[in-house]
Amino acid sequence: MDYLRSCYSTTARFKAGDPHTSVIKWYWAPDGADKFPDRHSFGSLNWSDGSGAGNVVGEVVGAPRLWSNGAAPDGVLGANFCGTVAEFQNGIDDFLPAPRPQWDNGLPTCCTIAILCSKNDPPDYGNQPFLDGAGFSHVGGFFGVDDFVWGRVAAGTIIGFSLHFEGDACNLYPTRGFLQHRDTSPPGPPYLKECELLSYDDATGTGVWRVPLDAPRVPGAIVSVVQILVL
Amino acid sequence: MPAPFLPFGTLFYQLDGSGWSETWALVGIDYAAAAANLDMINTARLSFAPTKVQVIEGRISDSSVRGDSKLVNLTTAEGQWGTPLTDGPLPPDNTILFRFEAGALKRAMRQFHGVPTSQFSLGVYVPSGPYLTTLASFASTVVPLANIATKIKPTPLAPPFYTFSPYTVGFQRGIANKRVGRPFDLPRGRRLTA
Numbered sequence: 001m002d003y004l005r006s007c008y009s010t011t012a013r014f015k016a017g018d019p020h021t022s023v024i025k026w027y028w029a030p031d032g033a034d035k036f037p038d039r040h041s042f043g044s045l046n047w048s049d050g051s052g053a054g055n056v057v058g059e060v061v062g063a064p065r066l067w068s069n070g071a072a073p074d075g076v077l078g079a080n081f082c083g084t085v086a087e088f089q090n091g092i093d094d095f096l097p098a099p100r101p102q103w104d105n106g107l108p109t110c111c112t113i114a115i116l117c118s119k120n121d122p123p124d125y126g127n128q129p130f131l132d133g134a135g136f137s138h139v140g141g142f143f144g145v146d147d148f149v150w151g152r153v154a155a156g157t158i159i160g161f162s163l164h165f166e167g168d169a170c171n172l173y174p175t176r177g178f179l180q181h182r183d184t185s186p187p188g189p190p191y192l193k194e195c196e197l198l199s200y201d202d203a204t205g206t207g208v209w210r211v212p213l214d215a216p217r218v219p220g221a222i223v224s225v226v227q228i229l230v231l
Numbered sequence: 232m233p234a235p236f237l238p239f240g241t242l243f244y245q246l247d248g249s250g251w252s253e254t255w256a257l258v259g260i261d262y263a264a265a266a267a268n269l270d271m272i273n274t275a276r277l278s279f280a281p282t283k284v285q286v287i288e289g290r291i292s293d294s295s296v297r298g299d300s301k302l303v304n305l306t307t308a309e310g311q312w313g314t315p316l317t318d319g320p321l322p323p324d325n326t327i328l329f330r331f332e333a334g335a336l337k338r339a340m341r342q343f344h345g346v347p348t349s350q351f352s353l354g355v356y357v358p359s360g361p362y363l364t365t366l367a368s369f370a371s372t373v374v375p376l377a378n379i380a381t382k383i384k385p386t387p388l389a390p391p392f393y394t395f396s397p398y399t400v401g402f403q404r405g406i407a408n409k410r411v412g413r414p415f416d417l418p419r420g421r422r423l424t425a
Binding site: 001002003004005035036038039040041042043044045047048051052053054055058059061 | 241243250252262287288290291292293294295296297298299300301302382386387388390392393412413414415
């Protein structure tokens with residue numbers, strides 16, 4: 001959203017012309033977080049210089065700004081945002097009739113987060129191929145929530161994957177799978193793409209995900225290293 | 232009548248454990264044009280900085296809206312002058328001093344952190360011919376892309392809040408000194424006092 005030397009909390013207005021304000025808190029973006037894709041009106045007022053410019057939404061001019069340590073809420077990935085770009089530019093049209101559902105850490109469930117539980121050691125499958133484009137791969141073994149698996153695939157050929165879960169530490173079933181592009185040769189831009197959960201069998205703990213067709217590919221790459229996060 | 236688009240562009244730099252920002256009143260009729268100009272300024276700016284100087288990000292902001300912000304991708308990521316082994320930077324507080332003018336009556340002095348050690352001899356600033364050429368090239372690149380911003384006083388009730396005067400000439404004026412700040416993007420706690 002913006003750049004800061006130090007984080008703080010303050011109040012902001014989300015609907016133009018409305019007297020209600022809400023407390024917002026700046027925190028450091030986690031590694032790999034996406035940038036907001038367009039201009040917005042919620043930049044830090046640290047960068048305004050008292051020119052007289054006003055704003056209809058965003059931080060309230062003159063409101064106290066209390067220092068905070070910038071620690072991100074647990075599980076934040078920074079992979080998406082709630083609402084629309086237009087709402088971040090011009091404010092919301094109206095308030096929701098009820099608060100959004102929230103994760104345990106207080107963030108709305110429309111924010112993609114990692115499931116909050118103890119992290120297990122990730123299995124490393126090294127150069128094991130996931131699949132050759134003919135179908136879904138199958139990686140056996142034990143996985144808990146928040147585990148992830150590594151592997152190499154031919155660029156452009158991965159269309160899906162399945163994972164077998166034999167237990168989890170949080171009594172939560174994995175429902176979201178992500179394909180994360182890491183370092184490649186040649187290097188490409190990092191991305192994090194949510195994959196569609198096709199099926200999940202509670203009895204066997206097996207989930208099948210499909211990689212979205214619009215997942216970026218690395219032009220000319222022979223192999224890519226991908227990371228599949230199971231959240 | 233809508234207010235004219237008067238964008239400021241800010242570049243965030245870091246060098247070792249220090250960070251600073253450089254803000255430009257940009258030429259540009261929209262965000263895309265302003266972003267392209269900021270990118271060109273950054274590339275020219277890094278042409279005379281040692282490789283240890285790195286840009287973190289660029290940011291465009293419409294001066295008529297407080298809190299307006301758009302982050303910008305930049306083409307050049309680090310300083311292009313010399314190599315880390317042979318031409319490291321002086322301490323970040325040292326700066327190259329430039330003077331930009333907008334006509335005969337308006338001028339702006341700008342200081343740029345990240346001075347190559349190779350441009351010093353026995354502690355004296357002795358820029359080489361190629362370095363002076365690079366500095367001149369930077370100035371000539373920036374002149375058509377930026378303005379001198381002057382606040383309108385008394386503060387008007389509606390935008391515009393600035394007058395932008397296009398640069399007409401720019402040139403370097405030697406070296407200077409300016410304290411550099413803390414880096415961006417790093418979590419930092421309160422200073423311990425006991």
